[in-house]
Amino acid sequence: MKKYLPILLGIFLYIHHTTLKASDLTKACKFSxxxxxxxKAIPFANVIVKGTSIGTVTDEAGVFxxxxxxxxxYTITVSAVGYKTSEIKVDVDETGRKNIEVELQEDLLQLDEVVVSADRGMLKRTQAPVMVNxxxxxxxxxxxxxVIGEALNFMPGLRLExxxxxxxxxxxxxxxMEGPxxxxxxxxxxxxxxLAGVYGLELLPAxxxxxxxxxxxxxxxxxxxxxxxGTINIILKDANINSYEIGASGSLIGTGMNGSNGPVGDYTVNFNNTLVASNNQTGITIYGFTRDRSMFDANGDGxxxxxxxxxxxxxxxxWQRVGVRGKLSVDIFTxxxxxxxxxxxDLPLHERDVAEAxxxxxxxxxxxxxxxFRQFDLLTVFASSQYLKRDSYYGANQSLNSYGESYDFTYNTGIQYKALVGISTVTMGTELTGSKLSDTKLAYRDLNHPIFDIDPVSGDTLGVTYPHVDNTNVSDQxxxxxxxxxxxxxxxxKWKTSTxxxxxxxRIED
Known part of the structure; x- marks a missing residue:
């Protein structure tokens, strides 16, 4: 992560410079x-000009x-957690000066929440052609x-095992149906x-x-x-207000369980920091998470x-707005x-009765x-990738041949266009998804097949050697x-169709 720090520092300085330059521009914003x-005022509500990349968030007094x-x-879309999304049309004259008041209704069941998984675009849950939880x-x-996996148990139809x-x-x-x-x-x-999905539900912090x-x-x-x-779509946080947050949590596992080694600790520390330029043209979110959980033995068998x-x-x-109708977003995490x-x-992995690490x-x-483009047509160009290196040991009875090393590289790129045609929406596009997986069984000394040096005359054993087994390529796909x-x-x-x-x-090469 050290090589990313200069990049993040440069982005912070750029946003700070943009914030200073934008002070006069903010004073000139006549639409409020x-x-x-x-x-009652609603703080931190999202306000978006539909069909553009222009948007902002209300302050503590509900003002934007x-x-x-x-x-x-223009069509102004206003949304907030716990309230129904509202859309209003406004006319702006040559002066650009206008002041409006938007009334939101409570939505305790969050049936009017905006989702993107239904058609890869912003859409109310009640308007989606498929059920999105x-x-x-x-x-x-x-x-x-x-972590994400712990919350999935509270979703209907899902169970984490x-x-x-x-x-x-x-x-x-x-x-x-099983995970794959x-x-x-x-x-x-x-x-x-x-490969990442094997343990992935405990890799991604909340x-x-x-x-x-x-x-x-x-x-x-x-x-x-x-x-x-089905699909599980993880939407990462986007910066929309200036804020910082730091938190810590701890839990004790096995409290009151007779015969266990409990209670043992499970501790986490996390932070989030968001910064948005005064002209709402640039924003950045930085987050961190660390977790330390001790071994838990429920029945005392070791x-x-x-x-x-x-x-x-x-x-x-x-993210950076490009003009009035464009937006560029960049994500990185390790x-x-x-x-x-x-x-x-307390012993090395190959000295244990059973070890899986x-x-x-x-x-x-x-x-x-x-x-x-046009009024609400949206063009999306995207590219993403993931690199994973995994060192592993899966063995028993002091096995030396159970060390492994895996490399996995996955990428996805494409283009999508979503057009509004009358009362219909047409989404079309093309994408390219590729992966490269290499799995290697690491070299070891084969103690199970010794080679004895026998004296041909006396028949005595002069010595013994153990053959060395080189790295074995298990998969290269x-x-x-x-x-x-x-x-x-x-x-x-109320009728909706989706076809x-x-x-x-x-193309698979192995």
């Missing part, structure tokens, strides 16, 4: 308003201001979930590889996530054929029921995790450019998928 509900609005008619930050907080007490492997079952049948997305992009959207059901035209059981774990995550999300299950924790080094990034898709959505009153087709071509 207040967001209220039942006479918008710049760069020229003469014309969401996990909001409030649920992470109320359930004390420090811990399928290995030694290594801590877990998977999410959707509609009763579900597709995990990050910001709607399939860069979360199969403080880097804005929300999780879950679509249950068969594969989607927009997301590909991997989503047989073997772990919960493997000891340490996790470190650092990341950033940066995760390092180590878990070490089995027994005899892994070390992950993950780096991921994405680049997204969005541009509005490349996968390339090219997809072409088009989807048509239409709504007439689409997707063509995919696979």
């Amino acid at each position: 308003g207040t967001v209220v509900s039942k006479g 201001s918008l710049c760069e609005l020229k003469k014309g008619t 969401t996990i909001a930050p409030a649920l992470f907080a109320s359930t004390q979930s420090v 811990n399928d290995c007490q030694n290594c801590g492997f877990n998977q999410v079952r959707m509609n009763g 049948y579900s597709q995990i997305l990050i910001n709607s992009r399939p860069i979360f590889s199969e 403080n880097m996530i804005d929300r999780v959207e879950v679509v249950r059901g068969g594969g989607s035209v927009l997301y590909g054929s991997n989503a047989i059981a 073997f772990s029921e919960l493997a000891p774990m340490s996790n470190l995550c650092l990341g950033s999300r940066f 995760i390092r995790e180590k878990r070490d299950g089995g027994n005899k924790q 892994v070390k992950h080094d993950m780096r991921a990034g994405s680049l997204i450019y969005e541009r509005y 490349s996968l390339l998928t090219t997809g072409l898709f088009i989807q048509h959505d239409m709504g007439i009153g 689409g087709v997707r063509f995919e071509q696979y």
Whole structure:
């Protein structure tokens, strides 16, 4: 992560410089308003000019201001957590001066929440052609979930299973189907590889996530054929206000359990920092998370029921508005995790009766450019990738041949255009998804097949040697998928239809 620090520092200095330059511009913003509900101001509500990249957030008094609005008619979209989204049309004259008041209605069940997983675009849940369930930050907080996997148990139709007490492997079952049948997305992009998905639900901390959207059901035209059981779309946090947050939590596992080694600790520390320029042209989010969990033995047999774990995550999300109708977003994050299950924790891995241990080094990034055309047509160009190195040991009975090393590189790039045609919406595009996986069994001394040096005359054993086995290539596979898709959505009153087709071509080299 050290090589990213100069980049992040440069971005901070750029935003600070932009903030200073924008002070005069902010004073010249003549379009303003207040967001209220039942006479009370709503702070930190999102205010967006539909069909443009212009947007802002209300302050503590519920007041907002918008710049760069020229003469014309605009649709203003206002949303806030716990309230129904409101859209109003406003006319702006040559002076650009206008003051409005927006009244929001409470939405305790959050049925009017805006989601993106339905059609890869901003859409109210009630208007989506498919059912989209969401996990909001409030649920992470109320359930004390420090990673994404812990909160999935509270979603209908989902169940998180811990399928290995030694290594801590877990998977999410959707509609009763096993983990490989579900597709995990990050910001709607399939860069979360199969190798990362083995332990991935405990790799991603909750403080880097804005929300999780879950679509249950068969594969989607927009997301590909991997989503047989459904999709889990992880939306990362976006900077919209100047804020900072630091938190720590701790829990004791096994309290009051007779025969266990409890209570043992599980401690986390996290921070979030967001900075937005005064003219709302630039923003950045920086987040960090660390976790330390001790081994838990539930029955005193010396073997772990919960493997000891340490996790470190650092990341950033940066966005820059390009003109009035364009936006560029950049994401980078790195995760390092180590878990070490089995027994005899004080001995080396190959000296234990059973040991299952892994070390992950993950780096991921994405680049997204969005541009509005006509009134509400949206062009999206995207590229994202993920690199993962995993060192592992899965062995028993003091085995020396159980060390492994894996490398995985996944990338996804493409272009998408979403057009409004009358009462219909047409989404079309093409994308290229590829991966490169290398799995190696590391060299070892073969103690099970000794070679004896026998004296041909006396028959005495003169010595013994143990053969050396070199690195063994278990897998060296490349996968390339090219997809072409088009989807048509239409709504007439309360009736909604969604039809689409997707063509995919696979090429596998092993």
